[in-house]
Every structure is written in structure tokens, then in C-alpha cells.
Amino acid sequence: MSGKVLAILLWKHLIVRKRKYIRTPIEFLAPILIIILIFVFRHDINPIPRHQHYTELNDVDETQPFTWKDVGNPSIVLYTPETPKTLELMKLVNEKFSNNSRRLTTFLPFDDLSTVFNITKNLQYDEAIVIFQNVSGDTWPETLNYTIRMKNDFLTAIHTSLDNNPSPHRSFGEIYGKFMALQWAIDTSYLELLTGKEVKLNVTLQEFPYVKHRGSSNSSMIADWMRTVCWLSMLLPFMFLMTRLLEERATGIQELMKMMGVQTEMLSLAHVINALAPGLVFAAVTAILLTVGDNPLLVYASGFIIFVTLMFYYFTVISLAFATSYLTKSTQYAVSLSVLAYVVLWIPAMQVPQHEVAPPSLVALAGLLPHMPLTWLWTEVAQLEKYGQALSFGTMFTSHSTQSGSVFAAIVLMLCQTIFFFLLSWYLDHVYPGQYGQSLPWNFICQKQYWRKNDVTPDELLEELEEVAEQDQRYFEPEPIGQEVGIKIMNVSKVFPKHRALHNVSLEVHKGEITVLLGHNGAGKTTLMNIITGMLSATQGKVFVNGADVTSQRSTVRQHLGLCPQHNLFFPDLTVLEHVMFFTLLKGGTFAKTRISSESLLDKLGILDKKNSMSSELSGGMKRRLQLACALAGSADVLILDEPTSGLDVETRRELWDLLLALRGTRTVLLSTHFMEEADALGDRVAALHSGRLRCFATPLYLKKAIGTGYRLTFTTIGTPKQEAITRAVTSHVPDANLKEATINSISYNLPAASSDKFPQLFTGLENQRSELGIDSIGVGASTLEEVFLRLCSDVDTTLTQDDVDGVGSESERTVKRVTGFLLYLRQFKVLFKRQLNYVIYKKMWFLILQVILPLLMIVAFTLSSNSEKELLMDKLLPLNLDVYRNTGDRRVLYSIHDAPLRPLTDRYPDVLFQNTSDVAEGIYII
Numbered sequence: 037m038s039g040k041v042l043a044i045l046l047w048k049h050l051i052v053r054k055r056k057y058i059r060t061p062i063e064f065l066a067p068i069l070i071i072i073l074i075f076v077f078r079h080d081i082n083p084i085p086r087h088q089h090y091t092e093l094n095d096v097d098e099t100q101p102f103t104w105k106d107v108g109n110p111s112i113v114l115y116t117p118e119t120p121k122t123l124e125l126m127k128l129v130n131e132k133f134s135n136n137s138r139r140l141t142t143f144l145p146f147d148d149l150s151t152v153f154n155i156t157k158n159l160q161y162d163e164a165i166v167i168f169q170n171v172s173g174d175t176w177p178e179t180l181n182y183t184i185r186m187k188n189d190f191l192t193a194i195h196t197s198l199d200n201n202p203s204p205h206r207s208f209g210e211i212y213g214k215f216m217a218l219q220w221a222i223d224t225s226y227l228e229l230l231t232g233k234e235v236k237l238n239v240t241l242q243e244f245p246y247v248k249h250r251g252s253s254n255s256s257m258i259a260d261w262m263r264t265v266c267w268l269s270m271l272l273p274f275m276f277l278m279t280r281l282l283e284e285r286a287t288g289i290q291e292l293m294k295m296m297g298v299q300t301e302m303l304s305l306a307h308v309i310n311a312l313a314p315g316l317v318f319a320a321v322t323a324i325l326l327t328v329g330d331n332p333l334l335v336y337a338s339g340f341i342i343f344v345t346l347m348f349y350y351f352t353v354i355s356l357a358f359a360t361s362y363l364t365k366s367t368q369y370a371v372s373l374s375v376l377a378y379v380v381l382w383i384p385a386m387q388v389p390q391h392e393v394a395p396p397s398l399v400a401l402a403g404l405l406p407h408m409p410l411t412w413l414w415t416e417v418a419q420l421e422k423y424g425q426a427l428s429f430g431t432m433f434t435s436h437s438t439q440s441g442s443v444f445a446a447i448v449l450m451l452c453q454t455i456f457f458f459l460l461s462w463y464l465d466h467v468y469p470g471q472y473g474q475s476l477p478w479n480f481i482c483q484k485q486y487w488r489k490n491d492v493t494p495d496e497l498l499e500e501l502e503e504v505a506e507q508d509q510r511y512f513e514p515e516p517i518g519q520e521v522g523i524k525i526m527n528v529s530k531v532f533p534k535h536r537a538l539h540n541v542s543l544e545v546h547k548g549e550i551t552v553l554l555g556h557n558g559a560g561k562t563t564l565m566n567i568i569t570g571m572l573s574a575t576q577g578k579v580f581v582n583g584a585d586v587t588s589q590r591s592t593v594r595q596h597l598g599l600c601p602q603h604n605l606f607f608p609d610l611t612v613l614e615h616v617m618f619f620t621l622l623k624g625g626t627f628a629k630t631r632i633s634s635e636s637l638l639d640k641l642g643i644l645d646k647k648n649s650m651s652s653e654l655s656g657g658m659k660r661r662l663q664l665a666c667a668l669a670g671s672a673d674v675l676i677l678d679e680p681t682s683g684l685d686v687e688t689r690r691e692l693w694d695l696l697l698a699l700r701g702t703r704t705v706l707l708s709t710h711f712m713e714e715a716d717a718l719g720d721r722v723a724a725l726h727s728g729r730l731r732c733f734a735t736p737l738y739l740k741k742a743i744g745t746g747y748r749l750t751f752t753t754i755g756t757p758k759q760e761a762i763t764r765a766v767t768s769h770v771p772d773a774n775l776k777e778a779t780i781n782s783i784s785y786n787l788p789a790a791s792s793d794k795f796p797q798l799f800t801g802l803e804n805q806r807s808e809l810g811i812d813s814i815g816v817g818a819s820t821l822e823e824v825f826l827r828l829c830s831d832v833d834t835t836l837t838q839d840d841v842d843g844v845g846s847e848s849e850r851t852v853k854r855v856t857g858f859l860l861y862l863r864q865f866k867v868l869f870k871r872q873l874n875y876v877i878y879k880k881m882w883f884l885i886l887q888v889i890l891p892l893l894m895i896v897a898f899t900l901s902s903n904s905e906k907e908l909l910m911d912k913l914l915p916l917n918l919d920v921y922r923n924t925g926d927r928r929v930l931y932s933i934h935d936a937p938l939r940p941l942t943d944r945y946p947d948v949l950f951q952n953t954s955d956v957a958e959g960i961y962i963i
Contacts, residue, residue, distance in 0.1 A: 042302055122168050260414070296599075296622045341443065384402065530563050550697075559726055600667035607651070673704060749786075765801060773786065
């Protein structure tokens, strides 16, 4: 059965995709468009063909050395304190910067580091501050301690590389060059002043050797592109799926399908399968275009692993769309909210990899964020491609970067995120179902009643629901003995924030009968029907359909229900015939016979000629016929019809009556209407609601007798009725008769049913006095149900109060002063502007926030961050010795010494483990 329901839902999705002839191609092509463009221009991005890439691992290269003089020196050096020794030292430093045109004679007196911080913010990037800690007397200290501060952010708290690039750094020597030049000048000047000898050493800088790339030199750039491209490619599928889910739930279509017995899991699975096709195309095309050909963008990576990982990522995006579709109840801002949610959830993935300090625990924790495993994938691909290694089943279990986990870990996290978001959407669907759904308590998972699916019969709750609303038993007919109950309503109450819609309503609708529910507008009819169908939850009480509780046994109840709601609920992309076929199939019909039975039903309702029209093209009456056809489709044995004939013409209404009367005896029908004639003609029993309370429940004949409306005697007169004479003639035979109404040429009386034995004498007397009383014709009939309804619900205040604006007053009482010209325009503008402002505040607040205020705030924030100088933070003082690497996990460093003994060096640093290697390339690779 589940497989058939899934096939029906997919059939519906397929029809919608065919009708969406613009959106569907966009949904398939948009994700791969950027990938195709990158593939077309791949020769410009990666000009080296596959066979020309390096194949030898021991291909090592070195950068060119340079001296500290090649990087320049600071233009201004401010130092403190000013003592004879520091002045002497700084003069010698200035002489060493022979190529500097500015004399370093400026000094700065300050007392604490807070002053240094404020001054540093105003420095230029080629200026420096030197703080001497132990130069205060007339002699030189044995060890010179000083601090150098510059405007550059040296990140002194970080002792590891912030990137994983094995290539030479283009900025090597530029950021720290002037710092090293100043440090070397101060150190050598101090040694010369301390020893009196010139220091003839020359410092040469050279970056560590590196392994030449076997893969693409642009792999890091390609990986960064792909991270953003994949995220952007999923935006439209995410937005389309989220809006589809929100539209179905907000319009009530989803709940209507649930009423037809479709489980929530089937609805979700159908949406997932429907959205799966664009994901398959995206993952397959991306994997193929990145890895195939003579000049692929990714030389060594496995296309199959990339395909699998991208599919897991696509499932994560789908599950995220399910969860975020509960952000709002309305579809008005669905697109804006979907884009905002998608962008906001991308921000952590964009920021965490750029974090300055990323310990392994933070990297693992960040992997739980949406889109972060995708970043791990492309980071790993980039690292492996740099070293000419393949992303394969052998390398996917190992992390090759300090800023990411392994590819396998990324897949596992994507799977965990998918499960989490689907579970979250399942929970929100029960707790926050929207306008039409029935919400469960937030802790329903912890309640045994939810998980215990055993049947709960009405008899088990009799003691629990003992409270009964006050009722006048004269208008409640005793229940027939032995007749089965189709719908049992027990003390149901519904309280909304501002009013109480239902108050302890108890009712039994018997199987095979048509029960008519009457009531004024706002009496609670629709609320009661929505509670029966599960579209609303009752504040108090229980409802059972064929013995099943509508709250805890929802799926069982919905297999029996057919609903015609008060408001039309249609699929915007299905035709009239497809609507009826869809609901017929859900009720167990076969594809072979469904079309014939659906056309037959449409023919009975008089809309067969509209079978190929969209629901939006129908008139109001036609829409009601279609809604009724959806309720009657299939084999539902309990029909809930909320004003099914509203908007229909008289002829169609009569035809519908015949159709409903044909259902009597085979189906349980609860019908609400405002037409008393319809209730009298169709209803086996009539229930009347007034202000949320049940006023009566009995057969129409029983109510007429109980209220005593009896019969209606009507006279048509020649000219104006002789009211007094006619009244005397009637009351002389039937004393309890009373005047009902009188018009220009007619007059009517109510005759009690108890006086029916006096009617022959009454009619004989009236015929004898016909000419004298001016009577043209006499008619008699039973009282209508309308009189019964008005009698029971007669406490409605229908008095009209006169509006002061419409009152008639003298000219002297009017104090309105007319304005013209500019004052008139000003007043009109004021009133219209106030009206528009109130409309925006009360109706368009979210629009104002999301589409006006939020973009403005983002523009202001980006502008300020771009145009304002970043505030310089006080870096932690860093002692320049090897102790800074004491807590580093991997302290291996390459060094090269030609023709020199190593014993003096190793003895100098006993805490350092020195190892010799003959394979430099292998040493570079393993660290």
C-alpha cells in the first residue's frame, strides 16, 4: 500500500514538473551552469595536460637567498627610554641603515604599554617602536632585552603555518623583512658597543626547500572555487524545495492529503525523490567534468568518490530545506526567508577555515555545522592534488590538512546532518504544523500515549470526561438503541487567544445517516469540523471516528475520512480531472479505472466540460463542485462536508442533494449549511451550535414538535389585510394561534400542533367568511426548520445602531471646517502617509525588515568594515627563543648545513632531536 501511495505522489510531482516548463529546466541546469563554464575555460585555468605533470616525488627545488639589506629598513624608529646608552645605540643603528634618507633622531617618552598601543595605531607600516627594558644606567647590560612593535599584525600567539601551501610564499621576507633588519641592526650595534669590535657577519635569508608539484599548481584555487560553486549551485534547488514544502503546508493541501490517509513519511519521501533528479545531474556532471579528459581540473582525484560525496552533500541541503521550511507559516516571504536562511547557514563554513587558531577540537566541532563537510572535501582534494596524490579509498580516511577532517569523516558528518535535519523537520511537523495542522505538546516524544498505538475507545474516557455542558434536554432526542456511532464527540472545547470557539460539545453522529450542523457565522461549525478531521487540536475533550482517537491514532482515522473544507484547497498545477483522479487513487482506485470513475463523478456534478481546466480558472461555484468531487472520490466512509453547496446555483444544488441522498445508508455524513431548506431536505438529524454551545440535536420533526412551532396559516388578501377581523376569526377556533407576520397583501399565523383537531372547523369558518374578510386564497403548511433555528438561537443581538456620521443634523450643529488648496493637499498627504505607515507596520513588518532594513544594515556594515581601518590588537609579547615551540605537537624542522660538524649545534640544544636524512623530498613530504 505504501508503495502505491508513493507512486501516486510521484505521479503528481511528475505532472507538476511538466507544467513548470520554465522552473524545471532552471532547477536542472542552474546547478551545473558554473561547472560547465569552468570546464570550457579549463585550459586557461590549468594549462598543463595530464601527461606533462611531474611524476617523480624526489624533485626538490629551492628559493633564491637574499640578505636583510634587500628588504629595506623602517623609515622612522621611535624608542624609549631616552638614556645616553640608548641614544648611542640608536645612532649606530641609524648609521647601519645607510640607504635611509631620514635621520633617526626622534624619541618618544611614555610610561606604560597602553600608551604604546595608542601610538602604534597611528604608525605607518614602515615605522617601528623600540622599548628597551634593561638599559638605564651608564653601563651596558650583559644581555640586552628589548621589544620591537610595528603596525603589522605578526600573530605572535600562533607558531604554526596558517596555510598548507608547500610552494614558496610570494610575500616571504616582505612582512617580517623590516622587522628582521631592525633586529639585526640593534643586535650587531649592541655587540659592537659591548666588545668594541666590528661585527662582520652577514645574514642571508632563504626559505626551506620544497617539493615541486606533481599535480596542478592551481589546485588550491580550484578547491576554493568549487566550495563556493557547490554552495551557489544548491541555492535554487534549496529555495524551490523549501517554497514547495511551505506552500503545501500553508495552503492546507498537505493536511488535506493526510486526511485522505497519506502518511507524513510518504509525503516527505515523495518530495525527496522528486528533488533527487537535479542532485544526481549536478553530482554526476561535476564529477565527470572535473576528472575526465586530457586536461582535467583535478588530475588524480577519483570521480566516483567526488560523486558520492556531492550526493551526500545534496541530501544535506534537501534535509536543511525541510527543516527551514518551518521558519514561517506564510508563503508571502518564502523566497526571501529561504535565501536568508541559506546564506546565514553558510557563514560559519566560510569563517571557520579562516580562523587564526583552529585546534583539532574546534575543527571537529565545526564539522557539525552545515556546509562545513563540503569545505573539508575540497580542502582535502586540494592538498592531495598538490602532492600528486589521488583522492581514493586509500587516502579518504586520512586528514591531510590541519584545517579539515578526512573525506570519510566529511561523508559521515553529512549523513549525520541529514538524519538530524530530517528528524528536526519530523518533530516540527508535529509541534508546529501551521494553520491547518493539529499540534502536539512540545514533549510529546516523552509521552507514552504517543508511542503506545493501542486503540483507545470512548468508553475508557467516560469517567475522565464527566463534565457536560448545560443543555435543555427538551431539544435533545434520545439516542436510538443499537445503532452504530460513526463520529463520537466528547466534551470538546476549543479556546483561541481572544475567544472561546467551542464549549463542552458532545455529539454522536450515527453511521449511515446525514447529520446537518447549523449555526450562525462564528458559531463554531468549522472549528468543530477541523477538530474532527485533525486539522485543529482541541483544547479539551476527545473525538473518535469509527472508534479511533483522532489525536493519537491519526493515521487510522484518516483512512476513513473524506473532507470538503469551507475554503477551497487545490493544487495550483493540476487540472480538474487530475484532482479527482489523484484523490481517487489515494483511496485505493487503480490507474485503469480511475479516469472513468473520475469523469463519471465530474459529470454528476456538472463540471465534466471543465476537466482539462486549471483550478484557478474556475468560478466560485465550479470550485465548490470540484472540492466536493475530491471529497467524494474513492471509498471514504466518513464524509465531513463544510458548506458544500455554498456558491452553487439552485439547479446544481438540487442535483447535489440527490447525490448526497444516494449516500445515505452507506456513508456517515456530517454536513454544515446556512440553507434551512437544505437541512430540512437532507438531514436525518440536526445539530445547532450557538456561541460555541450545542443547543439541540434531534430529527427535524422532533425539534418542530418540541419547540411547538406547529403549522403556518397564510392568507393572501384583496388589498390591505383586515388584520383585526382575520385575527378574531382565527382565534375563535384556535385560541393559541398567534400572528407571525403581515405584509401589504398577505398575513400569516402560527398554529400549534396540539390544536390540529380544530383545523376542520377553522377552515370551514374561514371559507364562509372569505368575502367578508377580503381573503383571496388560504394556504397551510408545516413550520420550517428556519423557525426552529431562530427560536433556539434567538438571543443574537441583531439591533442596528445608527452611525453618527449618517445621522441627520441641522446645519448649525455641524462644526466641520472645509479646507482647500495647499492645506487640503497637505491633509490628504498626511492621512495617506499615516495609512501607508500603519499598513507597513501591521501587515508588512517582515517585508520591511527582510527586504529593506536588513539589506541596508548589511550595506552599512560592509561599508564601515571596508572603509575603516582595522583596530590593531595588542599582540602577546613573543620571546624570540625555541621555547615557543615547546607545546607544539610536531616540532620537526628541516635544516641544511654544508661541510660543518653538527656536534656543537646538537650540544647547544639538548631538548631538540636532530635526525639526519638522505632523502630531502621524503623529509619534506612527511612533515
